[in-house]
Amino acid sequence: LSSCTSAAEKEMGGAEQREKQYRAHRGFGDRRGGVISARTYFYADEAKCDQHMETFLRCIDASSGSSEDGFSAIKLTALGRPQFLLQFSEVLVKWRRFFHQMAAEQGQAGRAALEMKLEVEKLQEALANLGIATKAESQHWFTGENLGVSGTVDLLDWNSLIDSRTKLSKLLLVPNMQTGQLEPLLSRFTEEEDLQMKRMLQRMDVLAKRATEKGVRLMVDAEQSYFQPAISRLTLEMQRRFNRDRAIIFNTYQCYLKEAYDNVTVDVELSRREGWHFGTKLVRGAYMEQERERAAQIGYEDPINPTYEKTNEMYHRCLDYILEEIKHSRKANVMVASHNEDTVKFTLRRMMELGIHPSEKKVYFGQLLGMCDQITFPLGQAGFPVYKYVPYGPVKEVLPYLSRRAQENRGFVQRANRERDLLWREVKRRLLAGSLFS
Ligand SMILES: Cc1cc2nc3c(=O)[nH]c(=O)nc-3n(C[C@H](O)[C@H](O)[C@H](O)COP(=O)(O)OP(=O)(O)OC[C@H]3O[C@@H](n4cnc5c(N)ncnc54)[C@H](O)[C@@H]3O)c2cc1C
Structure with missing residues (x-):
């Protein structure tokens, strides 16, 4: 644990x-x-x-x-x-949820993930109102490679702002939807x-x-x-x-x-x-x-x-x-x-x-x-x-996995029976056809 x-x-x-x-x-x-x-x-x-x-x-x-x-x-x-x-998963999920929250505010709730496209201007305003980043600060988030061709921000552009190698340990604040409080995206x-x-x-x-x-x-x-x-x-x-x-x-x-x-x-x-x-x-x-x-x-x-x-x-x-x-x-x-x-x-x-x-x-x-x-x-x-x-x-490590599966999987037993039935049917067919060893 x-x-x-x-x-x-x-x-x-x-x-x-x-x-x-x-x-x-x-x-x-x-x-x-x-x-x-x-x-x-x-x-x-x-x-x-x-x-x-x-x-x-x-x-x-x-x-x-x-x-x-x-x-x-x-x-x-x-x-x-x-x-x-665990921690990185939480960061990614919070970040994605935050995107969905922004999309809902722009009237796009319920759309498929790829259909949600945030208008940059409105997004920057929302970020500033929430106290997350001033317009000047968020300006460089949404330029060049971080901005979709259409001039809007979609989930892919949004996800690209988080990079496990370079920015992971940087503290970023996002709002907790239940409490309304700003929380660090990632604990140190x-x-x-x-x-x-x-x-x-x-x-x-x-x-x-x-x-x-x-x-x-x-x-x-x-x-x-x-x-x-x-x-x-x-x-x-x-x-x-x-x-x-x-x-x-x-x-x-x-x-x-x-x-x-x-x-x-x-x-x-x-x-x-x-x-x-x-x-x-x-x-x-x-x-x-x-x-x-x-x-x-x-x-x-x-x-x-x-x-x-x-x-x-x-x-x-x-x-x-x-x-x-x-x-x-x-x-x-x-x-x-x-x-x-x-x-x-x-x-x-x-x-x-x-x-x-x-x-x-x-x-x-x-x-x-x-x-x-x-x-x-x-x-x-x-x-x-x-x-x-x-x-x-090593055998001692893989054997428990194999035996566990064989013991626990009820479907396995059913399928094994089915395989056995099919094999018997084939043996019978070959016997009748006189071609058991061909
Ligand atoms: C080559 C291979 C690689 C695999 N790699 C992974 C892996 O990387 N990660 C992983 O998690 N699993 C992996 N599995 C296991 C896989 O996810 C399934 O558990 C297993 O194959 C049984 O599903 P099925 O499609 O074969 O058959 P089925 O018997 O048709 O499906 C059973 C599956 O359906 C789903 N299911 C059953 N009842 C319900 C229900 N009431 N509500 C919702 N869903 C339900 C469950 O996922 C259950 O395992 C792998 C399986 C194979 C064959």
Whole structure:
């Protein structure tokens, strides 16, 4: 739990000002609760993070050695103190909410994220009235590269004002919508925490460079919603640097999140504007039970779609948007990471309709090792690029993950039965055809 709280905050009592969702919570210190299909890392110390990085490096080397077209997946919680991810997530979310608040004041509430465009003049007035920045001060925020072509400010322009590397430790005030008080966007880090943050970014850098050298695509897994804004943003910053010629870094979007479509569309638009290759793994999301329980207990809005059907709709909507993007620019890439047969069928149908051929290798499929071979193998045989997620690392560390999944996943047992039935059917068919060993 202490790895999720900041020493500087403890000294200054700043933790009380943190938004509920982004506060460390004793009851949820063990983040494994209800999680079936993802491994959980806990912060021990910086040396352990270095060890994880070494394992990831070996994994990248192994992927490059076994295939010309390999992927490796990493988790950012393995590479640093999660407290930094919590705090940075809070900053990003507060900053985005502030944008929505400004948009509402300009009569644009309820629009899709990309449709909100703030008039600079009015925005500067509002900032001055709120006591955040005088017109003279905010003048340089909205010039040149920080201002959209149309002379308005949209969410992308707004987000570009926050940069994890250069401006993160600068104190900025934003209004708290509940209390009306101005609050620092970010509590200060101690010197040691600042160093821990930098080391985490350096580890990511080392991995991205090795992946580029080896021609292996690096997927950054999505994790809990209170870490995810930071994970996604840091991944996006890697994409900007490493995806100029091809998609090396893949971000992950969880479609069980209510905000998934906004996240996907905003990031695709950024890749278009800046000209880099968009790469994504699309999943439904592995932490639903834990997320719901945490939101209910701590008392903030549940970030997950209300029903399974809504999540399915969201998945197909996001996927369709990316497939359309592939059709138009051929710069986007997607891994459909799902065991859901309807989703796989939906993808195949839309690929055909949009004229995206499997051999172009823009659309990949992914399933977890030991699950859904009845989907994986036919896809592979039909020429679609399809991958298995294989846990990699010391046996004593990956075995508990595998056995946990096998024990806990009721769907796994059902699917295993289905696979067994299909295998029996095939054996019978071959026996009857007299071709069992052909
Ligand atoms: C290759 C691969 C990589 C993955 N990487 C990640 C990752 O980086 N991060 C991550 O979080 N997960 C990851 N997952 C796990 C994934 O998010 C899902 O938990 C898992 O694949 C089950 O979803 P499905 O699409 O396969 O199948 P389904 O069985 O059709 O979907 C189950 C999922 O639907 C959603 N759902 C179920 N009931 C409800 C409900 N009542 N309301 C709202 N939503 C509901 C949940 O997300 C649940 O996990 C990965 C999975 C694969 C195959």
